[in-house]
Amino acid sequence: MPRTAQAYAFGPRTDRAKLGRLGAPIGSPGQCKAVYPLLDHAGMLFKEYRPTQIKEADELRLARLVGLPERLTAADRDLLLRSTCWPRTQVIEGGRTVGVVVPAAPRRYYEALSDPEGGREVVPLLLTHLAMPNSAFPPVGLRVPPLETRLAVCTDLIAIADLFERYGLVYGDWGYKNIFWSQRDSSVYVIDVDACSFGPQPWVESFGFADPFTPANLPVDTYTDRFRCAIAVAACLSGERDPQSAVSGLMALRSTDDRVEHLKTVVRQMATARDRTQRLPISHLQNALSGGKIATGNTSPTTPTDTRSEATPDAMGIVGWEDVEPLPSLGPLIHKSPTRPTSTRPASTQPSATRPSATRPTSPRPRPAQPASKRSPSPHAQRAAARHRRNRRTVIATVTATVVALAVAIPLLIFVL
Structure with a gap:
């Protein structure tokens, strides 16, 4: 069987009723509702989504994903289908997408x-x-x-x-x-x-x-x-x-x-x-x-x-x-x-x-x-740091001068009084 044969087991859209028999759910569905083996299609899985999971944009996205292999070169198509669980078909029920069929690893x-x-x-x-x-x-x-x-x-x-x-x-x-x-x-x-x-x-x-x-x-x-x-x-x-x-x-x-x-x-x-x-x-x-x-x-x-x-x-x-x-x-x-x-x-x-x-x-x-x-500050950061250092030195000098001035002025004021 060619490597890509499974890609064409289904058409782009498949009614859920045509999937055949479903096996017991497997895996950890998480946000998916369930994942079922398709007993009539060995090696394939039906991944059922929750009703709130699929919006109109997702239906369009999934349609494009399903159709993508047909648009690839032979080498790219072989790589994609051989190395990923690429969705093979959109599963439709009541006119809406309810899941996809993907291959098992x-x-x-x-x-x-x-x-x-x-x-x-x-x-x-x-x-x-x-x-x-x-x-x-x-x-x-x-x-x-x-x-x-x-x-x-x-x-x-x-x-x-x-x-x-x-x-x-x-x-x-x-x-x-x-x-x-x-x-x-x-x-x-x-x-x-x-x-x-x-x-x-x-x-x-x-x-x-x-x-x-x-x-x-x-x-x-x-x-x-x-x-x-x-x-x-x-x-x-x-x-x-x-x-x-x-x-x-x-x-x-x-x-x-x-x-x-x-x-x-x-x-x-x-x-x-x-x-x-x-x-x-x-x-x-x-x-x-x-x-x-x-x-x-x-x-x-x-x-x-x-x-x-x-x-x-x-x-x-x-x-x-x-x-x-x-x-x-x-x-x-x-x-x-x-x-x-x-x-x-x-x-x-x-x-x-x-x-x-x-x-x-x-x-x-x-x-x-x-x-x-x-590791190495930018020129802007270096200039900012230099300004900070200059300002700090100015403040220290001002405070020191004020303290010295008060130390001299207070005794003189006391002597005068």
């Missing part, structure tokens, strides 16, 4: 992990199970991954993130529980992509990937995705999940592989840029992995394409959609910078995995360099 992304009580449970291998020190792998029954495996996982992850950016998609919910990886072929599988948007989307909390320039209640956009992707890469290579520890751990990693050194340059810029708009496009991570020359000229990266309203129906017959064009192919030039409300997304449709307890190394790791504003 393939078996290669599951392993039997040991628990503290000595048992074993088959669970998906999360990014959590890669972003941990080597000492934490044997206790949970996993092989210690060599650097080559970590780099291979990063390669697949970056390819998917780059595809999202090229087609104006914002994933937003980068999280250790939303990305699976395989010990068998070092590939990755991204879930909960039915919440992707074309262009910025409402803020979504992403545990372990907090963006200092995208605080709560601000829209999540391509710049946010660039930062979170860089943190994911740093975590996979360093074995650390805290963002600062992940970046500093990557910077401290010693390897003769040129790809590691090139990734350090790009990840550092993406994670510590003082201006979010100076975060490098994800294509630069791909260039670093391919061994391309890393330029350090003062070249500003291309910014994400702005959205615009369509006045006429698009290729899918949708009117009034905020569309974006795919981003142009980007070159290898890199701009080198100095070092320095509750989510509304549908919850995971996959069974949750027990998080293994990992013993952290006791040796301290260097912290990432602080922003330049904390």
Whole structure:
């Protein structure tokens, strides 16, 4: 069966009554009403939304997501359908969207992990199970991954993130529980992509990937995705999940592989840029992995394409959609910078995995360099500090002179009286 065959098991819209038999609900639905296996369509799941979860704009967004694979090149379509649980069809009931059909993660992304009580449970291998020190792998029954495996996982992850950016998609919910990886072929599988948007989307909390320039209640956009992707890469290579520890751990990693050194340059810029708009496009991570020359000229990266309203129906017959064009192919030039409300997304449709307890190394790791504003004050700040020092000296001198004058004047006044 071709890799993309499952994409066409359904039409763009499917009546709920035609889904066939539903299995017992699985996973942790969260804001979804339930997730059911489709017994008549092996490997497929019906993700049912709560009635208040889907608005008219979401119906349009989901229609565009379902139709996107048809608009991609063969290579991009294969990558998208192979590496994500891309929604295959909108499920309609009473004229309204009530959910989507998504594929379940393939078996290669599951392993039997040991628990503290000595048992074993088959669970998906999360990014959590890669972003941990080597000492934490044997206790949970996993092989210690060599650097080559970590780099291979990063390669697949970056390819998917780059595809999202090229087609104006914002994933937003980068999280250790939303990305699976395989010990068998070092590939990755991204879930909960039915919440992707074309262009910025409402803020979504992403545990372990907090963006200092995208605080709560601000829209999540391509710049946010660039930062979170860089943190994911740093975590996979360093074995650390805290963002600062992940970046500093990557910077401290010693390897003769040129790809590691090139990734350090790009990840550092993406994670510590003082201006979010100076975060490098994800294509630069791909260039670093391919061994391309890393330029350090003062070249500003291309910014994400702005959205615009369509006045006429698009290729899918949708009117009034905020569309974006795919981003142009980007070159290898890199701009080198100095070092320095509750989510509304549908919850995971996959069974949750027990998080293994990992013993952290006791040796301290260097912290990432602080922003330049904390290391070297700006000229404006220096002038303000100088004025403050002059004013303070003036006040001290005035007070001292007054005290001395009173010390002399009071005895004279007493003598005169």
